Amino acid sequence: QQQVRQSPQSLTVWEGETAILNCSYEDSTFNYFPWYQQFPGEGPALLISIRSVSDKKEDGRFTIFFNKREKKLSLHITDSQPGDSATYFCAVLYQGGRALIFGTGTTVSVSP
């Protein structure tokens, strides 16, 4: 059973547009949600994260919106740049805070 779901699988936006990536989860006890960014040929790297006590987290052009009641969150990339072209993974913390469950990822392509 997939505990973390992401949509869409892939997304193409024009430079300057806002990309919206969606994530949902099953277990209401999850309370920490990081997003990882992965460029081709590299390992993922932490981009931004949010705790369940907050409904919004902003870091530059990247913003997480969190809806605890619906068990959904989204990552908004505003003023998208070609350098943002990557795969983005939503994750949740589990196993008593020791490990992460990752979603299947959304591949974003930004066209100049």
Place this chain on the structure above:
Amino acid sequence: EAAVTQSPRSKVAVTGGKVTLSCHQTNNHDYMYWYRQDTGHGLRLIHYSYVADSTEKGDIPDGYKASRPSQENFSLILELASLSQTAVYFCASSDRTGGYEQYFGPGTRLTVL
């Protein structure tokens, strides 16, 4: 900056053969992890460790063993490699806060023929 290295970076193995993937971190981190990445499945946790000489099962441990002989080193062992184990394998480390921020290595592409 955090540094996690993996070796080899790519490997071709035969079905039924033994494969060992190695990971080394210089971050002085307590936790180390092994994930596999397949198209359509994202990253799935195989094994992890939070102290030397001890390992824990992740979500998909079947067919894999792990070894943590020291804080810096963590190996993934496929005793009898199978076609279904063809994937990209990532090692990661994190400090004693566990999963809050993981630092990933560059990955090992394993092809089992």
